[in-house]
Amino acid sequence: xxxxxxxxxxxxxxxxxxxxxxxxxxxxxxxxxxxxxxxxxxxxxxxxxxxxxxxxxxxxxxxxxxxxxxxxxxxxxxxxxxxxxxxxxxxxxxxxxxxxxxxxxxxxxxx
Amino acid sequence: xxxxxxxxxxxxxxxxxxxxxxxxxxxxxxxxxxxxxxxxxxxxxxxxxxxxxxxxxxxxxxxxxxxxxxxxxxxxxxxxxxxxxxxxxxxxxxxxxxxxxxxxxxxxxxxxxxxxxxxxxxx
Numbered sequence: 001x002x003x004x005x006x007x008x009x010x011x012x013x014x015x016x017x018x019x020x021x022x023x024x025x026x027x028x029x030x031x032x033x034x035x036x037x038x039x040x041x042x043x044x045x046x047x048x049x050x051x052x053x054x055x056x057x058x059x060x061x062x063x064x065x066x067x068x069x070x071x072x073x074x075x076x077x078x079x080x081x082x083x084x085x086x087x088x089x090x091x092x093x094x095x096x097x098x099x100x101x102x103x104x105x106x107x108x109x110x111x
Numbered sequence: 112x113x114x115x116x117x118x119x120x121x122x123x124x125x126x127x128x129x130x131x132x133x134x135x136x137x138x139x140x141x142x143x144x145x146x147x148x149x150x151x152x153x154x155x156x157x158x159x160x161x162x163x164x165x166x167x168x169x170x171x172x173x174x175x176x177x178x179x180x181x182x183x184x185x186x187x188x189x190x191x192x193x194x195x196x197x198x199x200x201x202x203x204x205x206x207x208x209x210x211x212x213x214x215x216x217x218x219x220x221x222x223x224x225x226x227x228x229x230x231x232x233x234x
Contacts, residue, residue, distance in 0.1 A: 036225075043117065043204050043225040044155075089154065097143065097208065099223055101154045 002027045006090045006102025013080055013109050021075040021105045023064075023090035032093040033057075033066050033073040037086045038104070044089065047075075080109045113139055113218040115207050117226025124195055125234055132190045132229045134205030139218045140185035141207035146178070149202040149228070161188045185210070195233045204228040 007022040025033065032051045036044040048057030053068035062077045073090060090102040114137040124130050134144055142163050147155040159169045159180050167180035177199075179191040188207075192199055206223040218224075 041228075041230075043115075043227040044206075045225070046222060049222070093221075093223075097221065098145070098157060098160065099206075103154045104152075106152075 002031065002092055002094050002100045004090050004092050004100050004102040007105055008103070010106040010108060013107070015082055015109055015111050016079045017109075019075070019077040019080045019084075019107070021088055021090075021107070023073045023075065023102060025071050025073065025090075025092045027071075027092055027094070029095045031095065033064070034091040034093060034099070035062070035064055035073070035075050036089040036091060036101075038089065039086045047088070080107070082109045082111050085109045113207075113209065113222075113224040115205065115224045115226040117205050117229055119229060120227060121230045121232075123232045123234065126196050127194055130192045130195055130231060132192075132203055132205070132231075134188045134190070134207065134226050136186045136207040136209075136224070139207075139209045139224075140211070141188075142185060142210050143208045144182060144188040145206045145208070145223060146180060146188075146190050147204045147206070149204060151202075155204060158190075192231065195231070197233045200231055200233045202228050202230050 003026045005024050034049045035047040037047045048059040050057040050066035056065045064075045087104045089104045092100045116135045118133045144161045146158045149155050158173045159167045161167045161180045161182040163182045169175045182188040206225045209218050212220040
């Protein structure tokens with residue numbers, strides 16, 4: 001069945017460091033892929049998405065490329081900020097419209 | 112952009128009482144809304160899919176008589192936790208999926224937009 005495996009956290013970085021959070025998926029068909037961010041005490045916000053192979057989603061300096069050959073959708077940012085501290089969820093959107101989430105990765109950025 | 116309002120944000124209740132949580136899409140119509148449950152430091156678990164005007168579809172293991180879902184309009188879905196017990200304490204999050212795209216309003220079709228969640232504590 002459809003599923004997402006996400007890098008375990010927590011991840012702790014200094015400000016301006018490079019960020020990678022790994023995400024791989026298993027799916028039937030041709031799913032869409034998403035990264036959501038959750039700030040403390042809040043719901044999820046869509047960070048970026050990609051709907052087909054080789055698409056690159058980007059937003060607020062974050063990027064992720066839909067790699068069908070490696071079934072991956074790794075999240076990257078070249079220079080993180082303290083305000084990026086949050087929990088990041090990789091998600092797969094099935095053709096039926098439901099989302100399958102990874103376990104989430106807690107990111108903490110220190111000044 | 113797409114805004115989903117969830118109310119209340121926090122509720123504390125006594126064991127045995129019922130609690131209703133509302134989920135509204137404020138600037139778009141949603142034929143489908145989803146209800147999730149999130150345990151501390153864990154991912155979201157889909158509880159049920161709510162379609163406007165029809166019965167909700169519950170995930171395996173979710174008691175439909177305990178978690179009553181009503182989707183009366185294209186902008187409102189409610190989750191009622193009936194006879195709540197301490198083990199029902201959790202963070203409940205709803206999401207809404209837009210019917211049509213509204214590019215200038217920042218609403219994309221077939222994207223789930225999430226509410227801010229409701230923290231339920233049952234004493």
